[in-house]
Amino acid sequence: MGDLLIFSSQCISCAHKRDILTGKGSRFLLCQLSLKDSRLEKYPRQPMLTCPHYLKENSSSENTQQSIEKSKQDFSQ
Numbered sequence: 314m315g316d317l318l319i320f321s322s323q324c325i326s327c328a329h330k331r332d333i334l335t336g337k338g339s340r341f342l343l344c345q346l347s348l349k350d351s352r353l354e355k356y357p358r359q360p361m362l363t364c365p366h367y368l369k370e371n372s373s374s375e376n377t378q379q380s381i382e383k384s385k386q387d388f389s390q
């Protein structure tokens with residue numbers, strides 16, 4: 314994944330992302346919301362310029378739960 318692409322992605326500063334580093338040095342961004350909602354991509358295509366589920370890192374766990382609920386509502390419509 315190119316650095317320019319990844320640094321323009323919202324996933325970089327999102328509380329839902331988790332960095333996955335492989336033994337061969339590849340880097341992937343896992344969207345942890347996808348573990349709770351199978352309709353979301355586990356490894357979102359990068360760069361993710363605008364995501365409706367974005368949650369700034371260091372937000373409270375209450376906000377995280379609200380974002381998960383919003384995700385469920387968005388997909389149920």
Ligand code: SF4
Nearest residue numbers: 324327330344364366
């Ligand atoms: S919620 Fe959106 S911005 Fe956050 S990690 Fe998932 S895909 Fe990226």
